[in-house]
Amino acid sequence: MRQSMTLIPTLREVPADADVKSHQLLLRAGFIRQNASGVYSYLPLAKRVLVKIEAIVREEMDKAGAVELLMPALQQAELWQESGRWYSYGPELMRLKDRHEREFALGATHEEVITSLVRDEVKSYKRLPLTLYQIQTKFRDEKRPRFGLLRGREFIMKDAYSFHSSPESLADVYERIFTAYSNIFARCGLNYRAVIADSGAMGGKDTLEFMVLSDIGEDTIAYSDTSSYAANIEMAPVVAAYEKSDEAPRNLEKVKTENQKTIAEVSSFLQVNEMQCIKSLLFKIDGRPVLVLVRGDHEVNDIKLKNLFEATTVELAEAGETKEILGCEVGSVGPIGVKDVEIIADDAVKSIVNGVCGANEEHYHYVNVNPEKDFEAGRYADVRFIQEGDPSPDGQGNILFAKGIEVGHVFKLGTRYSEAMDAVYLDENGKSQPMIMGCYGIGVSRTLAAVAEQFNDDKGFVWPAAVAPYKVHLIAVNPKDEAQSSLSEELYEALGKNYEILFDDRHERAGVKFADADLIGIPVRVTVGKKAADGIVEVKNRKTGEVLEVQTNSLADTIKSLLGS
């Protein structure tokens, strides 16, 4: 492609609205432009990278036995009403009406559409298993789109769904897709990790997320420093054994703690370790108040609460509600004397001896608090976030944290949708059974952003060859020079037969072309300059910056070795 004929609007300055590297560079190098918050146009270069990623995805999915189709983005409300998600999905689902006032949604995901399709077309166990996938634009009205392509409201996703007549078959396909995903992210050059995850609103269990390690990641990964264990912090179970001090329990005592509210304030005021404090938070679980207790140095994990209570919503009660229910400000909440409100305590709380907690009375706390003796928790469970230094759940090593960008997710869905939508088949005995399902997603546009985030230097992008928009960037330093012009045209023609090549034929200064080339980040740069008349050109490796002068007759070999390594 001649650069004079395509659209690559590079920017010299960093756009004010972009904070993260991938977003800045995608804008500066002319890959994307924003239309609305979380909505972008993919310009020619970005489109080429998307095509590369999609090709890798298709190849690996096909290899795993999945078949591509394409479903509508515009979906009838009835389907979502059938699964129940019309009501449970919330405002994130973009809803609209047609001219007849019929309700529709823009597809945030496609379980409903695919389940209805397969339900109507597949009736026998003989047709199972079946794995279908598509690459399509998804719409989610995110509360807060951010980081450019990393969290948009309109984004490209590869979503796959599998249908089975047995859990074994599901396990088999799940494994195959897992392998496909590992191949896909490895081929994109990404530094990723598969981690144990929460199934969230999807339902189901056995779910893994593919995380690209990055400081700007929105998820925290808890991983073992010695084994391969890795989990989303939301899910990592705490297996710490809490030792109970053999100190003799003393008698409960109420003390004045004027204006001391936070755990830090109270513990320093009373001269006790934060570990001795009982942090008490009032939650509303499916609207019902529940008092949750954790040790002062721990944090409540609302995902664990949600799973424990099999609830749909878990939220911290607002200050006003807390006052209404417990009669005090949030800084003075405690479990002692609380009636009519369920109390759940983290396992760590049980081994606190002579601890401290709020007195449900402004400016007062209790000291010498002993669980069981001074209050009864309805139950004890693991309801806190794992922390760095905690033992790894697999028993090997200790936990460390890393940030990750979720680029893929595989689920064993089970029969949640097939039961709700009556997707059944007849088994060998002619008996009707709900199909067992799996679903598997890859954020394609997010993967583009993740690669962009991972592969750049201070000058611009450094695309891995597998997803680079072009393999070779040919530059004619001075197109007005006859020798340079004719040699570059000749090379453009010749190299174009074997490589995707971008030819900078613009009448720009050399400096502008070099700066743009560095910014765009194509792996190999071929510069036709002063020595053109002697048949000598310059080959530069974008990644290493290494420059070679080569005769045109050995150019092909040089490029080949550069792209091969």
Next chain:
RNA sequence: CGGGAUGUAGCUCAGGUUGGUAGAGCACUAGCAUGGGGUGCUAGGGGUCGCAGGUUCAAUUCCUGUCAUCCCGACCA
């Protein structure tokens, strides 16, 4: 949804406190020169100052509202 910030040319920003119909750099157009790391000179084009009200003889500037965008948090296949 809570907190914060910002909306002036395609981009990055000044101007505003002290109201008088708008500027710089980059980009763009034309010409000349230049031609290996964002070149120089000359001459140009481009803005309902986010939008709507209000105050005023007069509002980009002051007041109110509203919308948009970004950041933090909450939220989130």
